[in-house]
Amino acid sequence: MIEIKNLNAWFGENHVLKDVSLKVPANGSFGLVGESGSGKSTVLRTMTGLVEDWEGNIVVGGQELGHKRNKDFYRQVQMVFQDPFGSLHPRHTIDRILSEPVAVHKLGNSDARVIKVLEQVGLDNSFRFRYPHQLSGGQRQRVSIARALILEPRVLLLDEPTSALDVSIQAEVLNLLSALRRDLGLTYIMVSHDLAVVAHVCDDIAIMNHGRIVERATASQLAQGSLEHPYSQQLYKAAGGYDRAVIDSFVDWD
């Protein structure tokens, strides 16, 4: 479904992605893990056309992407942002947020679509005419997911979709994402700093550091902790909680 080969990207003089390659089968889920500045979100932003300065091959659904994305691309690929407080327009009602893409793509039947997608993400109709500030963090993130789903895309790009949420809400949203992938046959690329979240959602995982993929693993390899690269080992150990002896063994990867 998605194939990226030798992707390089730049922010001005900064070379932020270095030869990133990855492959995701249809209905698969791929996880990108790394710390801040590792370039993991940049991979998603480059795919969606939000980063302009890049080289390499990106193929989605058998079509190679150029530097301009057309409307049809956005019907295939949608993205969910990290911050549920920043990704919804503060002056638009949920109804407006959800019905705008329907209007832009001239899909028609706006009311029915909005009601259906709200139901899919587990929000009842009473949320439809509220403003984002009247919703909790978890509800907002459900709205973000609904906005991504309303165009019935095949691919969802998830940029730390739960990192701003409480753990109990995170569990609900992760379950929702799993159910949606199962029911709608979606393909996911998920970016997170949290190894456990990625291990839970994804089948294949890549660990990134300073714009490069340093290691690839499957979810079961990760479960056994069989990682080879010292950076990914360190990340794995850090996920285990506070352990004085382990921390002293940490190396800076600047």
Place this chain on the structure above:
Amino acid sequence: MTSETLLSVKNLAVSFTTSKGPVNAVRGVSFDLGRERLGIVGESGSGKSQTGRAILGLTAANGSITADKMQFHDVDLRHLSPKQWRKVRGARISMIMQDPKYSLNPVMTIGDQIIEAYREHHKVGTKEATHRAIEMLEAVKIRDPQRVFKSYPHEVSGGMGQRVMIAMMLIPDPELLIADEPTSALDVTVQLQVMAILDDLVRERGMALIFISHDLHLVSSFCDRVLVMYQGHVVEEIRASELDQAKHPYTQGLLNCLPKMDGNHDDLPVLQRQASWAEG
């Protein structure tokens, strides 16, 4: 570890008057603190931060604090004048906030800010204070303390900024340190490194620490004792080492809903909230 009681809080309540009516952020919280590391864990809105702020008298103007007892050594924290607060805050009880970006003054060099913090409570000359500040930056494992001393806050990374904050808060040698999500904005490895520094300093100086966080797992591996808060109440108090034997369904629920690295993609158990938890 609880040999002598440093801070004793009985029936603490914090409520705010808002345009939508009164909000009870903290209700009936009691605990005794010795020279130990106490974790306060809860989700957003649980009142964990407000508990920490109430101890330091930092509750916002529209809030009111009531307590049967808030005793810090010989000081009754309930009725202090602003002048008396200045003698306690910083000097005897310090607080580290979540984001160093907002806690450091952007137009003052880091060195000047640390010196100011030190001289607030110690009558010493600039030279002595500078010396102490550099020493403190070394103590928080900053590799090039001279350079950081002369830098402005925006010139250092988040992890470095939080180390600076720790240096600034510990330089007056307080007896109690309240850390409110001090590492939540940092990457995991940096987060652990900063916690290790905090751990060492607290041990060396025999300080008490209140560590406020949303991360039950992290707190239990770091602290001696944990208070779990839900909607303003402490629903469970438990020794960190015995967390797996938590009795309250909320604590159990919080532990269970964390994703685990076991290769299992099944649905996570979802927390079923019960109205009775909120009644304490």
Place this chain on the structure above:
Amino acid sequence: MQTVTNQNSGGLRQWLTSNTPQSRFQARCGRTWLAWTKLTENRLAMIGLGIVVALILITILAPVISPYNPIAADLTKRILPPSAAHWFGTDQLGRDILSRLIYGAQYTLMVVGLVAITAAPVGLLIGTIAGYFGGWVDAVLMRITDIFLAFPKLILALAFVSALGPGLENAVFAIALTAWPPYARIARAETITVRRSDYIDAARLQGVSSRGLILGHIMPMCISSVVVRVTLDMAGMILIAAGLGFLGLGAQPPMPEWGAMVSEGRQFLLQQWWVSTVPGLAIFVVSLGFNLLGDGLRDVLDPRGGD
């Protein structure tokens, strides 16, 4: 709509403050009501609003409430001091000053109204376009803006009016031409802060065009700042209009425009103070009203004020 009419005021209040609005219309009303209650808590803003509303009412009711004909001269009653018959006295042609003030209100209102509905949208559009596209578009539009900003407003308006010829319409046009640049600046600054936000990126990823983004997503975030600034500027516009009137370049006699009235009375200022002072006070009160209202609106509408 039915629910509104069927319910008493308590029900209406509930309908407005409902956390679960049932329609687009209710959501919008609720939001407006919230802003209104916030504004009513501000005493000074309410005074400002009162003055502005009074100005509008006076304009509408001028023929009913004014005791005399504002332009009919009566040389037997030249420059009479304030009395029961003529509350504010009469001017050098024996016209009742109160009546002239009442009829003059419409010119003041016309000036601020026309300038606001022409200059504000132009400034908003130019500013958001410049801020959104950046690069050379921004450079060109902002240099043009700078050129207009480089001259003092009154001087520039003077130049325009002398080129176009004196008259109230030309004065309005000239003031509008000098008024838009600050709005463009504000809108541009506001646009630049929201342009990189996640919700704009998210809309872009839905395939929303640049035009849709500017009109539907960015402008709503800029409008409140611009509205506040326009309200605050209205005082200045009234003064410029009055200034042009005073210099004989605005409203032409016998139009009872307030600035022209001040000008006409200036030769008697020492002995017959009321001829100039009363319209001067009117200008002052109305300017103050707009200023107070603008200040109050800023507190209510500032997007950073938080919901």
